[in-house]
Amino acid sequence: MMAEGAGTGRTELIRRLGLEPYVLELEIDGLTVVPPEVHGVPLAAFDAMADWLLEASERIVGCRFTLEDGPEAEVEVPDGATRLGERGGENTQFLLPQLARGHRLFRDLAVNPVAVALARYMIGLRETRFSSHNAFIKWRGGYGYGPNLGLHADQGASPQPWGRTALAANSNWTLTDYTLEAGPLAFVRGSHRSVSQPLQPGATRRAEPVICPRGSLIMFHGATWHGAFPRTAPGMRLMVANYYRHMMTLPQEEFRNGFPRDLAGDCADPATFATLCGFADEFPYVRAERPFPRVRGAAAR
Ligand SMILES: O=C(O)CCC(=O)C(=O)O
Numbered sequence: 001m002m003a004e005g006a007g008t009g010r011t012e013l014i015r016r017l018g019l020e021p022y023v024l025e026l027e028i029d030g031l032t033v034v035p036p037e038v039h040g041v042p043l044a045a046f047d048a049m050a051d052w053l054l055e056a057s058e059r060i061v062g063c064r065f066t067l068e069d070g071p072e073a074e075v076e077v078p079d080g081a082t083r084l085g086e087r088g089g090e091n092t093q094f095l096l097p098q099l100a101r102g103h104r105l106f107r108d109l110a111v112n113p114v115a116v117a118l119a120r121y122m123i124g125l126r127e128t129r130f131s132s133h134n135a136f137i138k139w140r141g142g143y144g145y146g147p148n149l150g151l152h153a154d155q156g157a158s159p160q161p162w163g164r165t166a167l168a169a170n171s172n173w174t175l176t177d178y179t180l181e182a183g184p185l186a187f188v189r190g191s192h193r194s195v196s197q198p199l200q201p202g203a204t205r206r207a208e209p210v211i212c213p214r215g216s217l218i219m220f221h222g223a224t225w226h227g228a229f230p231r232t233a234p235g236m237r238l239m240v241a242n243y244y245r246h247m248m249t250l251p252q253e254e255f256r257n258g259f260p261r262d263l264a265g266d267c268a269d270p271a272t273f274a275t276l277c278g279f280a281d282e283f284p285y286v287r288a289e290r291p292f293p294r295v296r297g298a299a300a301r
């Protein structure tokens with residue numbers, strides 16, 4: 001029998017949503033793939049987001065992009081656009097940042113109850129916040145992140161040794177199929193338990209592709225070693241990375257002061273969106289609000 005008050009913790013949240021199998025994988029492997037019938041985002045929303053990203057790419061880069069053929073013109077991407085090991089001249093991807101400002105679909109995705117519950121399971125029920133919302137726009141290119149697949153752990157900005165609690169957790173929403181030729185996510189099973197950045201060269205030898213269809217939610221722990229295989233197939237690979245952080249670590253994107261309040265209110269769950277932006281967080285304060293003591297009776301004198 002459950003103790004009184006047991007209905008409010010993160011375990012109860014996971015139970016209520018039926019996410020135990022995914023939590024088990026997160027514990028054992030440090031990564032899990034959640035299908036559409038569990039996360040509940042319709043495939044039509046993935047198509048709409050892909051269309052939006054293709055149009056945004058065209059606006060920024062200056063040529064048409066299609067899922068079948070990639071960029072219509074020859075384009076140049078600066079060296080090291082994501083600092084994961086790309087090589088100048090052979091870089092075939094870029095990031096579209098600050099998506100939650102761009103369209104409500106991306107705000108709804110950021111507060112998806114299943115993604116948020118899994119992030120909160122790893123980071124903490126009250127401690128989880130947004131870090132950034134980026135799309136990875138990738139097309140054919142044999143080099144990718146180079147021979148070590150760009151393996152890294154996302155919570156690398158926090159000093160080691162890391163503890164058991166995730167300082168960050170990532171969700172990768174696949175807008176196109178992840179096959180081996182598509183340039184899928186690479187990851188090392190169980191690597192989150194090393195609580196360190198990848199130990200090479202063994203890490204790359206143990207890296208596996210994450211094969212899953214479009215519309216999948218890949219969740220992983222901030223200490224899980226991951227990167228990506230190069231995309232060898234024609235066409236494009238689109239993914240939205242909604243990255244969550246522990247409130248005691250810095251965000252990649254500034255939300256608390258700079259995110260437009262009207263946009264935060266315009267989504268499927270405004271209360272959760274506001275909490276994850278940290279709008280009501282006490283720290284860091286601009287002006288301390290605590291009252292000072294006064295000599296008794298001073299106010300009356
Ligand atoms: O899919 C990729 O290319 C890498 C993704 C990644 O490192 C991330 O989302 O943190």
Ligand SMILES: [Fe+2]
Nearest residue numbers: 152153154226
């Ligand atoms: Fe990463």
